[in-house]
Amino acid sequence: MDQIVLDNISRDYRVGSTSIAAVKNASLAIGKGAFVSIVGHSGSGKTTLLSLIGGMMTPSSGRVLFNGTDITTWNSDLLSEYRCERIGFMFQSASLLPILTAKENLLLPVAFRTNHPADDGHARRAEELLHAVGLSDKVNAYPAHLSGGQQRRVAIARSFMNNPELILADEPTGDLDEETENEMMQFFLRMNQEHGTTFIMVTHNSDLARQTQKHYRMDRGVISAI
Amino acid sequence: MPTLFSFAFKNIKRKPLRTGILMFAIALLASALVFSLSFVQRVNGSIRKSSERLGADLLVVPTNARSAAEEVLLENKIKSFYMDRTLLDRLRAVKGVDRVTEQIYLVTMSTMCCSVPEALVVAFNQDTDFIIKPWLREKLARPLVRGEAVAGDESSFNIRLGLVEVDSMLFGNVFRIVSTLDKTGTGLDNAVFIGMENMEAIYASGKAKNVPPGKVSVAFVKVKPGVDPAAVAMEIENTIIEVDAMARKDIGKNIIATLKDMSRIFTMTIVLAAVMAFFLVWAIFTAIANERAKEVGIMRALGAKERHIFRIFLIEVLVIGIAGSLLGIAAGTGLSAIFAKTFSIVKQLSTELSLLDRSVIAVISFAGGTSICLLGALGPIQRLKKMEPLMVIKAE
Numbered sequence: 001m002d003q004i005v006l007d008n009i010s011r012d013y014r015v016g017s018t019s020i021a022a023v024k025n026a027s028l029a030i031g032k033g034a035f036v037s038i039v040g041h042s043g044s045g046k047t048t049l050l051s052l053i054g055g056m057m058t059p060s061s062g063r064v065l066f067n068g069t070d071i072t073t074w075n076s077d078l079l080s081e082y083r084c085e086r087i088g089f090m091f092q093s094a095s096l097l098p099i100l101t102a103k104e105n106l107l108l109p110v111a112f113r114t115n116h117p118a119d120d121g122h123a124r125r126a127e128e129l130l131h132a133v134g135l136s137d138k139v140n141a142y143p144a145h146l147s148g149g150q151q152r153r154v155a156i157a158r159s160f161m162n163n164p165e166l167i168l169a170d171e172p173t174g175d176l177d178e179e180t181e182n183e184m185m186q187f188f189l190r191m192n193q194e195h196g197t198t199f200i201m202v203t204h205n206s207d208l209a210r211q212t213q214k215h216y217r218m219d220r221g222v223i224s225a226i
Numbered sequence: 227m228p229t230l231f232s233f234a235f236k237n238i239k240r241k242p243l244r245t246g247i248l249m250f251a252i253a254l255l256a257s258a259l260v261f262s263l264s265f266v267q268r269v270n271g272s273i274r275k276s277s278e279r280l281g282a283d284l285l286v287v288p289t290n291a292r293s294a295a296e297e298v299l300l301e302n303k304i305k306s307f308y309m310d311r312t313l314l315d316r317l318r319a320v321k322g323v324d325r326v327t328e329q330i331y332l333v334t335m336s337t338m339c340c341s342v343p344e345a346l347v348v349a350f351n352q353d354t355d356f357i358i359k360p361w362l363r364e365k366l367a368r369p370l371v372r373g374e375a376v377a378g379d380e381s382s383f384n385i386r387l388g389l390v391e392v393d394s395m396l397f398g399n400v401f402r403i404v405s406t407l408d409k410t411g412t413g414l415d416n417a418v419f420i421g422m423e424n425m426e427a428i429y430a431s432g433k434a435k436n437v438p439p440g441k442v443s444v445a446f447v448k449v450k451p452g453v454d455p456a457a458v459a460m461e462i463e464n465t466i467i468e469v470d471a472m473a474r475k476d477i478g479k480n481i482i483a484t485l486k487d488m489s490r491i492f493t494m495t496i497v498l499a500a501v502m503a504f505f506l507v508w509a510i511f512t513a514i515a516n517e518r519a520k521e522v523g524i525m526r527a528l529g530a531k532e533r534h535i536f537r538i539f540l541i542e543v544l545v546i547g548i549a550g551s552l553l554g555i556a557a558g559t560g561l562s563a564i565f566a567k568t569f570s571i572v573k574q575l576s577t578e579l580s581l582l583d584r585s586v587i588a589v590i591s592f593a594g595g596t597s598i599c600l601l602g603a604l605g606p607i608q609r610l611k612k613m614e615p616l617m618v619i620k621a622e
Binding site: 054056057076077080081083084085089091095096097098099100104107108109110111112113122123158162 | 227228229230233236237240520521524525526527528529530531532534614615
């Protein structure tokens with residue numbers, strides 16, 4: 001069974017009296033453990049598509065199936081649990097909470113889990129993830145004391161904190177230099193191969209896209225395989 | 227791991243000035259509540275007690291002694307005035323009069339052990355009395371015998387220091403103070419009460435030369451059931467031109483009205499303070515909501531439910547509300563204590579607040595301060611918890 005199925009979904013925005021279609025009749029099936037990339041111009045609907053898959057917005061029409069269940073019928077709490085426990089998000093910017101340290105930012109999603117175990121394994125996992133993205137020495141640093149690239153890497157580490165089945169990455173390496181970008185890509189590929197984590201990655205970088213298993217292009221809300 | 231509590235506390239510490247302003251506003255409201263409720267409670271208690279304390283429908287004094295009598299009863303002033311004892315029988319004969327009892331006001335006393343400020347000594351008729359005896363029954367379950375006295379609340383100051391059963395020299399006679407009365411808020415708090423049967427010895431001692439035998443200072447009248455005291459007062463004044471008669475409700479009317487007006491002003495001040503605090507909290511939390519919209523969006527995207535967001539902000543609001551209210555209760559209590567010692571209008575009030583009164587006032591003020599904080603913040607928090615997580619991504 002495919003992990004993600006988009007069944008003819010559309011999403012319209014209203015701007016005044018005008019209706020703008022951000023995503024038009026998109027249909028897509030992504031198997032568990034796949035690593036796909038989506039490329040396209042700015043405003044082509046890539047972020048909206050990720051948001052629909054991530055349960056952060058509902059489609060105007062069509063269905064989004066996760067492991068065979070239509071998430072568009074879920075209520076707010078179920079969608080929150082889905083985002084918390086099944087999905088890992090990497091936003092276009094680091095999006096860290098400024099009053100929390102790097103480690104605390106990683107631990108925050110754990111606090112939102114419905115049944116989070118009370119053991120101290122989370123702290124260790126957070127430190128391991130920070131080590132994996134090369135920030136062992138910044139565990140207790142606040143975002144204000146980190147560079148843009150370091151903040152981005154903390155956000156990348158955070159997305160893996162709850163052992164998600166699916167990573168939705170929206171230009172995850174945008175702030176990184178070439179070397180770090182490659183390191184992060186290798187980290188993603190390793191997580192994909194070792195843990196079977198599914199990746200849907202939006203990127204402008206064709207080199208990164210080439211390293212993924214399957215490529216899609218979005219153009220004016222329409223998705224097509226490359 | 228950050229918990230919702232620790233996260234909320236970090237947010238509180240984030241902007242100390244803003245948190246301080248919010249706490250100050252709530253503290254101000256709570257202290258106004260404590261202060262006003264204490265005052266209102268004391269005024270109400272005082273009016274009720276004064277009325278109970280007088281226990282008579284009418285007060286009859288010598289003509290032109292009305293002001294002096296009010297000064298004695300309400301302003302702690304020591305005055306003496308006298309009218310002929312034979313007037314009592316004429317009073318009893320007035321239509322509508324049920325019972326009459328008399329008192330004699332004598333000035334000054336001294337103790338055998340130490341000096342005591344000048345005080346009013348009141349001789350009362352234990353056979354006809356319905357003013358003092360009810361209080362004696364509560365505090366001393368027997369009539370006073372010759373050579374015994376009871377002290378008013380203020381006069382019992384020495385007794386409170388431990389000099390119970392103190393012997394006092396009074397007009398050449400030794401009196402033993404055997405009990406005290408509750409504070410009445412009247413000038414009688416500064417008095418010492420003795421039975422009328424002691425007057426013979428006092429006259430004989432020649433130490434009370436200003437008190438002519440056969441005279442009384444005041445007569446208290448109870449009217450028959452269903453009779454209008456004002457009508458009886460008018461009848462007394464028409465029948466006996468040597469006296470003035472005042473209905474109980476008219477005694478200290480102006481002071482009571484002033485105190486009631488002050489209570490109303492306090493109530494209005496509290497309402498205004500509550501409205502101001504509400505809008506301040508609302509405005510600040512609206513600003514906080516706008517400021518943290520992105521963070522809330524991040525948390526929602528990371529899996530926070532609406533109730534997680536609500537709890538985080540609720541904890542913030544409650545901490546600010548509770549801390550502000552507690553500060554306010556402490557400040558209000560302190561302010562009330564200072565005010566009670568400094569302002570004569572409060573010093574005259576008879577009723578001290580009991581521990582229960584103080585606790586109830588503290589609880590009301592606490593609930594008032596905290597709930598205004600909560601109500602003010604509720605709107606912005608509700609709006610915030612509904613924040614769409616997508617906003618974070620789109621806002622970038």
